[in-house]
Amino acid sequence: MYTKDELAKRRNTLSTEKLALLHKRIQHKAGQEVSARTIPLHVPSINIPLSFAQQRLWFLQQFDPENAAYNEMISLRLVNPLNYEEVNQTIRSIVQRHEVMRTIFPFTADGPIQVIQSMEDLDIVVPLIDLQSLSYEEREAAARQWTEADMQCSFHLTEQLPWRIHLLQLERDVHVLVITMHHIVTDAWSLEIFVKELIALYQASCHNTPSSLPDLPIQYADYACWQHQWLASRSLEKQISYWQQQLADPLPVLELPFDRPRSDILTHHGRRSNWSMPAQLYQAIHQFSQQEGTTPFMLLLAAFKVLLYRYTLQEDIIVGSPVAGRLHIELEPLLGCFVNTLVFRTNLEGNPGFRELLQRVRHVALAAYEHQDVPFEKLVQVLQPERSTGRNPIFQTMFVLQNVPQAQAQTLDLIVTPFEITINTTRFDLSIVLQEASHVLGGYVEYNTDLFNDDTIERLLGHYQTLLEQIIAHPDTPIAELSLHSSWDTEIGMSPCVRPCPDERCSW
Template sequence: IVRTSDPLASTPWTVSIVDLQHLSTSEKEIALQQLAQQQVQRPFDIATEALVRTTLVVLSETEQALLVFIHHIVFDGWSVGVFVQELIALYNAYSQGQPSPLTPLLIQYADFAIWQRQWLQGDVLQSQLSYWQQQLKDAPALLSLPTDRPRPAVQTFVGTYHKFALSVELTDRLVKLSQEQGCTLFMTLLAAYDTLLYRYTGQSDILVGTPIANRDRSEIEGLIGFFVNTLVMRTNLAGNPSFSELLGRVREVALSAYAHQNLPFEMLVEALQPERDLGHTPLFQVVFNLQNAPVQKLELAGLTVSSLPVESTATKVDLALSMENTTQGLMGVWEYNTDLFDASTIERMNGHFVTLLSGIVANPQERISQLPLLTAVEQQQLLVDWNNTWMEYPEDKCIHQLFEQQVKRTPNAIAVVFEDQKLTYQQLNSRANQLAHYLHSLGVKPDVLVGICVERSLEMVVGLLGILKAGGAYLPLDPEYPQDRLSFMLEDAQVSLVLTQQRLLDKLPQLQAKQVYLDEVWSQIAQNNQDNPTSEAKAFNLANVIYTSGSTGRPKGVMVEHKGLCNLAQAQIQTFDLTSDSRVLQFASFSFDASISEILMALGAGAALYLGTKDSLFPGMPLIERLRDYSITHITLPPSALAVMPFEELPALQTIIVAGEASSAELIKQWSIGRNFFNAYGPTEASVCATIAKCTFDEKISIGRAIANTQVYILDENLQPVPVGVPGELHIGGVGLARGYLNRPELTQEKFIINPFGSGRLYKTGDLARYLTDGNIEYLGRIDNQVKIRGFRIELGEIEALLSRHDDVQIC
């Protein structure tokens, strides 16, 4: 039946017949599909076996299935049309007892091969090579599509497909747009595909493989054989062009590629010698194809013929999009690697592609970054539903007033413990009130900063509350900090008053500010009134200023207001299930934002706050002993501290909160059994904590969802929301946002931007994250902590994770 010049044509070729008549209808369908799958997966032995394999399956006396499998080395997409046309002609003739109507071939595939080999040499070959060498110079080696699973070290080819159809109306509008822009439909669809990939990856240099029939001579149009070649379409999307402008770029690239289509792809790869990686194909990992090969409908005399779809289980690349224009509109198929992508991810991607195409025909002058991508349902989910976090909170209160309310409820309960010293809520309140009245007499009032440099002690908590009750805001100064850093903080904050202790005199720099030595003047402070002072501070006034490291090396002071900390206190008390029976360890350095979180969650819930010296809280056995001896129920630790802790049962420890760094699955598995384990995330600029995840060892690690009255948006560099699964910069909004950076208006304006999705502002965290399908957020690292080597995107966290597995590396 098949006419070919292949030298193996004389190899014995048989038609297998399989009888399934004895099976039930449903069993026949299953058996037929299984047989087809087996044939698809069975390799050809090209040395000894015919490259055509045919099986006739008998289903009943009137129904048969013909399975034809042909090796790609002698057959391409265009050949399908030729094969069908000749099959129709031969069957219709033979069924009526007539001879073959096919005329002898004037040339065969071997003739083409000889001609191509003779033509493609010398200046012709050099011209083709030079074009592609210049066109693909310094091209990125990998298109970093966001995947559901890490890329295997060695590429796999396990795949499946997803079909879709565009409406006739949308198809007609795409055809019309192509005509208006002087482009082919292929060019328009490729430009849209490029735009989709750009929006998914953020890369503006995109390489897409596309097959070309390579039958540019009429003599070979009727031949069966492997003529197809693969072209690399490299598109520059830099500068955020309009789609119309991008289409012009794609048109130019495509026409140049067509003019140099005769260089076989294998020869191109050999000439370019790209850096090879077993994990992916060279030059491109995505493919686009618009089928335009003529395929005649299979009509055989006296038969009703239908096609048998065979489930595809293999793919050569990460992602391939094939489309075909039919009378019912454009039809498409996504083929994808199932080791990389879930079916739901491709379904979402398809929705984005269709939405994008609709946006393109509606306004081809729109910039590609602004074209619609999300469906209406996704927009609602990402921008509204997952950010619907409103909860009533004491919005008119200051944090010291929350403490005062607790004093009324449990005046005699233990509030704070340091070694063998302790204070009840009433005692702590009385001392803080005495200090507040004293500070008020020194001019402390709302938004006045007071430095506090004390060792871990009861005075630390009394001092903090006293400053707040006086209406001021505290600036924590760690006595362990270098004097240069303390000098900078005091000078930058323009502090006029510092609370400290006499024994720390030699650790402090020369100060212009007035110094109050709490241990020396306490007898004088104790003469003041023990009643709550009338608070002049409001929820919008400053509670503290926390200095964080700056990218330029110059620390920056974050101005945190009462309202954000009040919201934080309530959210954490509820989430971590704190009660008056809880015992909270104050672990963080007083200069870190986590310290106020620990203090507030304890004193706001009527729990006991346990302090310790720096040495007694050293991660390892000292810290284990504190947890055990104090029967601590709640602790917040950075994962690096928890990682070096020897494992002990610690039956009293009900809740572990990790924050400040990315947590590992090993930590969660080890420490979550029998207790609550939370992964908290948030910058100081969002009042310490913005999202919380309750972790179990068998779930994907995430930073959870936004806490109460907080909004989280994951946006691309053009402030457009990215789809689920696609990385973007994490932006935070809500009542927890800090006022900004102290004395840094330009930086405040740069990092705290107008919220494009509602009222207020958003803080640009600089953190890379993505939404998971369940609404939880996966933290991926710092945007500025990302490096590229030879075009490969390298996450330093991956290198850290690998180093951590080494037996001799405890933590890195």
Template sequence: MENSDIAGLAEVIEKHKNKGSKEHDAIVRASENTDNLPLSFSQKRLWFLDRLSEKSTQYNLYTALKLRGNLDRKSLQKSLDEIMDRHRILKMAFREENGQPVQVYNPEAKLDMVFVDLRQVPEEERERQALEIARKEAAKPFELGKAPLLRASLLCLDNDEHILVMVVHHIVFDGWSFGIFLKEMTHYYEMFRSGKGQKLEELSIQYTDYAYWQAKRFDEGLVNNQLEYWKNKLSGDIPVLDLPLDKQRPAIQTYNGAKFTASIPSDLVKKLKKLAGKEKSTLFMVLLAAFKALLYRYTGQEDIVVGTPIANRNRKDIENLIGFFTNNLVMRTRFSGKTSFLELLRQVRRTTLDAYSNQDVPFEKLVEELHVERDMSRNPLFQVLFSLQNTHISLEGFSEINASIIGIDNGSARFDLALDIREAGDGLKADFEYNTDLLNQDTIKRMAGHYRQLLDSIVQSPEKEVDMLSILTREEKTTMLNTWNSTEVDYGDIPCWTKLFEEQVKKKPHRVAVRDKERCLTYAELNSSANRLANYLISKGVVLKQ
């Protein structure tokens, strides 16, 4: 989640300070008990979703690291063991007790890294096979009752080239946690490999302490003001975004998905950042406003609701804790085609800052409090997600290993459509993840082109009304102006269309030429009527070109 606007951040922080000191009591160790521990609100939602759709993989998180250099497998395994011991959430299993989900600590749970040797495979085939193995691992479901909910595989392509694949269930992990995990993994790897360095300082709290603290805050009414904000913001009927789908929506939501990636070049990104700075906004706000404008152009709806994830790490004591902290914020914007983009951006800015300052209400609690009627065919409150990932994951801790992240796709989608934009050098990559039971790749490819063109139009004329901003790509304009208007047909020596008609009369006199609701005429009948009309006009003195 991106928010680099200093003034905006100051505004958000100041609002949090004014909410009262009780909200910022330190999280403390709640209990040393290892059985029947409470779940956070976010964990409860994933537990119930898993019960509804067992063996689903939409909440699998995964990454793949290419490791080049002299890798010490034993040191790597030891580093994984240390992280497992350090973060108790990684040894949790989930079960039901008296009708309620609980998590249970399993101290003996181990993460045994699976080694797959591909050196006997032809060299040109190794990476393809490795990526296929990684994809299958990412698409393999977890059983929440069995710890650990984390898998690791080390694929050996050559003596100095490996791919480390990690797959973990979202109920114990989030995107921020990957950064913590990799940072600690490199620290411990170098410590074991070199025999130098010290273990990291013991964590003062664990994720279950956060779950206790979160529930306590709600019980004491410390989040009531924030909850009221969301109830007002989302009052009335929440609109369902009516995207033009390629296929009929199934009665029960499916999670089959695919991903299409488009590029946003560095020169365009510079212009977008310049616009953001001028309007006291952030790049995230500009990109979100543009996405909302695109959704309006696709649907014609003037009340657009989009979800966006936030790290929810706004406390120092949970910054270095692995676990599921991410929250989804509901961004609702009302505007019309007559609204200028600058006006839309300002509205999105206000909505975003307000949402940040009220981020402590879990999405799951919001759904419960709003009494949202459950529709089994779609997600509650929003069906489209937008995010900008700018959290830098450091892979520079290895001294003898060069590490880089490889993209893999497990073939699932949690929403109808999710646009995830991430940094790529000086430019951006836009990942369009879509439900393949609703949308085709050609549709998403066109949408990606329209989004890129819309961004170009915005930086050129941000004062224009949303309806007036161009979304057609150069290829689409060429097709419309040239290809579709190229209607010439070579009819040989026939000088004009009347001669062509007479030729058709001779060839097929009894074929139907014209038809209306009442009757139809053959070519012979139409020709006869045309001749009678011509003779009548001549008799009245009408001449050629008159």
């Protein structure tokens, strides 16, 4: 048994999402909301609606049919002899197991619906592309070029399965497996599930042994039907009321200092700049977070908000952040788009010390997670924010600290490693995406190249790291006085401003 102090210490190590999940599951144990939150099987005879997240993605694709910004990809290098027929059988097994992989989204008089196709109507064969006649350098370049081009090809969701797969053969025993999916049937969690099941089913198929994967309790269509019924029952009125107060007008529009003016039409040309935090700094962030009764996510988000404040001088700042959206145990093994987006709005007025601001961010984050059941798409529908064709509604920047279970990529027969490619799209003006691996925090900044130059983003990353170092060293310093000057700035003699700006914005 743990003492009260030990329990409190263990609780402080949990992410905010896990804290919210723990709270909700304790509620369910106590018998609260159980009947309202059970997900039943849907009635087969009815038209299956799209989930709220799917609806938004469907309409975005119809508005801009050639847009590939919502494509997701798994690209794996497979080394050692590969059984091509067993690869085909493995993919068929995954498609049989997950109905969402057999779903198209036609438009009807009632709007878009899900139509699940039978396996008998599908001819699933993995195309094999032979690159062995090329030299090593040419093979690698061709595989990367081919994979990146496939990532840029859009899907016709009304009549086409929203995924495709290819197998590139580089050498006799070296292949690259490429699976491209539209976000309408997947999310970050689902990509890990796909890899996990791919490995498990291939291994079982090769050795003619039964699969160790348990049967799925429900399918994505069951979830979509339940979500609509649940929202229609007015079960979320209290949560919606919270968001209406939290996001009351006027909603701020973040005015980042771009290198080029924003277009009247939202563009998705993007790039990623990788970044790795020094291990000593990340350890210090963990220790300080625990000391303050917060989490590393809250501290990193608060620091990002300080950075945005220093770039814009705006004191009312909104940032979006995704959550897994799988608060029910039966949703955890499913493929599909369950991710939800939470909106973190923080008031930075009064030039608080960072320690005080961190508590403001903590309060907002815990409240957001407590009210995370409202789909972001439903929130936009209720709030009716002023829309612009040149920017996303409500927020334009994302902050992500991924907490997705990582699939084990080793099998007895294959060496499986990621096949890295260049991503040339983005969904937002600016996103910071971080993930912990082996106690090291790394990730990237994804940015719109129509708005930002590469060196601007490199400088931004330097400012963010310098700011984190200053926060750990001087947590009570007012946020307007924390230094952003990095060694990179000093070397080239530049101000940390990203464009010509008023004198007060340059006094960093």
